[in-house]
Amino acid sequence: MSFDFLPADNEFTRADAQIMEFISAHPNEFLLMNMSQLARQLGVSDATVSRFARHSGFADFKELKRAVMQQQNNQSSPALKMAQTLMKDEGGFGLAGWLSYQQSCLQKTLEHLDEDIFETSVKEILSARHIYIHAKSASASVGQLLMFRLRRLGLPVSMLPSGGSEIWEGLALAGEGDLIIMFSFSKVSREGVMILNQSRESGYKTLAFTSRLYVPAGQRADMNLFVYRGEENEYHSMAAPAAVVDALAVAAARELGPDSVKRLDRLHELKKKY
Structure with a gap:
């Protein structure tokens, strides 16, 4: 995938380039990761990932994921569907939120x-x-x-x-x-x-x-x-x-x-x- 959504005049660090390379090569895996999981995968700190998101012009890591998801939306892969669902709950995935989602499915069916x-x-x-x-x-x-x-x-x-x-x-x-x-x-x-x-x-x-x-x-x-x-x-x-x-x-x-x-x-x- 490309990073057309990133500011062209930004100067990225070595760690930034590493993060971009991972996202470009593994966009679906990235969309299923939280910030800490990505940091562990790349051997960097959570703060480094957070700075990359802000350096890229986004308010936070979640907004970066939304931009990547927008680029991937035309593929409609199983991983993308899972990521879209995980991002529905602002507080992160939890049983209560998931059951509430099931209730909404039943309500719309009704x-x-x-x-x-x-x-x-x-x-x-x-x-x-x-x-x-x-x-x-x-x-x-x-x-x-x-x-x-x-x-x-x-x-x-x-x-x-x-x-x-x-x-x-x-x-x-x-x-x-x-x-x-x-x-x-x-x-x-x-x-x-x-x-x-x-x-x-x-x-x-x-x-x-x-x-x-x-x-x-x-x-x-x-x-x-x-x-x-x-x-x-x-x-x-x-x-x-x-x-x-x-x-x-x-x-x-x-x-x-x-x-x-x-x-x-x-x-x-x-x-x-x-």
């Missing part, structure tokens, strides 16, 4: 909740001949959670392979009366496009978790559940998707009524027996 779509999703889950779940990368964890919750209720559910040619083996079995649940938060994956396109021919229904309030017509599932995970350049939270997954399971148990209790009791008895 603000855009469509109760009718949610209830329709529950009904489709309960009436499906078989439920297939497609989840890859970060969504794999909530996909597994959803399968676990629905299977405990005695519902017929299985995971589709996350990618590759194996996904066709699962899709070949899906047809009229089945439901495929997919996670396509900020965009629809290549496999997601395949699932949506094939639904028109095979006749199964689709339910998608999405982080977009507007989904283009060609990328919409039959049902789209909105979950807020943070801004595009932030570390993406899974709090809202996990909460909505649990809500689907609880709502399904509500609809099953006494049957859900019988199914859970049977599972409990089997565990005790074996």
Whole structure:
């Protein structure tokens, strides 16, 4: 990266040049460091790093990081997203601030909740001949959670392979009366496009978790559940998707009524027996 944001007439010391060289060669690592960590990495004092930031025309080290981040913003790398999230809390990362951020994700999800779509999703889950779940990368964890919750209720559910040619083996079995649940938060994956396109021919229904309030017509599932995970350049939270997954399971148990209790009791008895 370049240092176009630094004053051209500044005279930098040997230590300053060392700091600039490190930032230029390792911008993502730099953005994840605090001042003391950078100082230890380079074998200089905290005061030296602080002076470099002021010498460069910034109020403090944090303002320097913001300038570096601004130059990196067009890359949207995982490290950059993490750094952006760490810098949200002026006092530094802490559990209280992080949990407050999770609350804001849940609140924004609640603000855009469509109760009718949610209830329709529950009904489709309960009436499906078989439920297939497609989840890859970060969504794999909530996909597994959803399968676990629905299977405990005695519902017929299985995971589709996350990618590759194996996904066709699962899709070949899906047809009229089945439901495929997919996670396509900020965009629809290549496999997601395949699932949506094939639904028109095979006749199964689709339910998608999405982080977009507007989904283009060609990328919409039959049902789209909105979950807020943070801004595009932030570390993406899974709090809202996990909460909505649990809500689907609880709502399904509500609809099953006494049957859900019988199914859970049977599972409990089997565990005790074996």
